[in-house]
Amino acid sequence: MRKLAFIFLFAFNLLSAQEEVVHSVYFEFDKFNLDDKQANDVYSFVKNIDTTRIESIQIYGYCDDRGKDAYNYKLSSNRANTIKTKLIEKGIKNKIIVTIEGKGRILIEDDIVENLPEVRQKNRRVDVVMNFKPAPIIPIPGVYNDLKNDMVVGDRICFDKILFEKGRSVLTHKARVELDRIARFLHKYKNIHFEIQGHICCTPTFQKEAIDKDTKKRALSHNRAQAVYKYLIAKRIDKRRMSFKGYGNTQPLGNGSEQDRRVEFLITKM
Structure with missing residues (x-):
């Protein structure tokens, strides 16, 4: 046969x-x-x-x-x-x-x-x-410098105005103004859920986290993410939409130490 x-x-x-x-x-x-x-x-x-x-x-x-x-x-x-x-x-x-x-x-x-x-x-x-039927188009996550209303899960937003002074986790005036604008956007688009990711610079590779000058504890990236989290809660952003985590020096951008003293958003749900 x-x-x-x-x-x-x-x-x-x-x-x-x-x-x-x-x-x-x-x-x-x-x-x-x-x-x-x-x-x-x-x-x-x-x-x-x-x-x-x-x-x-x-x-x-x-x-x-x-x-x-x-x-x-x-x-x-x-x-x-x-x-x-x-x-x-x-x-x-x-x-x-x-x-x-x-x-x-x-x-x-x-x-x-x-x-x-x-x-x-x-x-x-x-x-x-x-x-x-045509196969569904699966959006590919990207990296952006601002929030949009058509983001997809996995998108990262690296805000160039939410930067910190070396060794500190206190929000600068410039960062607060930027977060005020972000809060207004998040109130308008309530479907956006995200993780707040804190980062640091200028530590040796064997030391993933740095000491926060304000708390004297080795939790600088964590504290930076938490500072943004608390500020957004104060602006009445539902905490169920947010989480925060410090990533230490594990994700440098490679374009200067100032840009590594940053906070990013990772979209987790839309």
């Missing part, structure tokens, strides 16, 4: 960006039924595709060039209906199968074709044409 063969052809329409997959099933001479191995291979094919994206299915049956036209049309139609039955058994909805058609025989010029038996065998087939 010949093995079931799979052919995957991917074509993208420039206007609709629709994906089309052609799956071909090959039959024995003068047969339209499938043995268990062939049926299982059809099931395996369906299992390995995203059936939720299938928009429509067209099924076309074919025969080789031998035999009378009427017989071949009937045989090719039977082959198409065999595959339809197997697809429905596997859970494909009947309503998305929009075409079932026996095309009859495929004519070939046997006097110029090389390897005629192989060509005829490939013509004894059913083509299952699956049209898929």
Whole structure:
């Protein structure tokens, strides 16, 4: 028994960006039924595709060039209906199968074709044409210098005005003005949830955290993040939308120590 063969052809329409997959099933001479191995291979094919994206299915049956036209049309139609039955058994909805058609025989010029038996065998087939809905676009997180109303989970916002003096976690006047503006934005877009991330500069690599001059404790990046957190709470931002964490010197920007004495937001929920 010949093995079931799979052919995957991917074509993208420039206007609709629709994906089309052609799956071909090959039959024995003068047969339209499938043995268990062939049926299982059809099931395996369906299992390995995203059936939720299938928009429509067209099924076309074919025969080789031998035999009378009427017989071949009937045989090719039977082959198409065999595959339809197997697809429905596997859970494909009947309503998305929009075409079932026996095309009859495929004519070939046997006097110029090389390897005629192989060509005829490939013509004894059913083509299952699956049209898929465009795949959903998954936004890629990025790094920005301000909040936007269309952010996605994973976006990082590095504010260039929320910077700290060396060794300190006290908010500067400039940082407070910036946080006032941010608070107004967050009141407008209440769907934004985020982690406040504190950072430091100028410590040796073996010492991930620095001492806070104001508290005398080695928790400088933590304290910077917490200072922003407390300020936003004072501005009536719901604390359930926020968390905070110190990252020490583990994420330097590489463009100067001042920029590393910073606080970033990481979007955690939209």
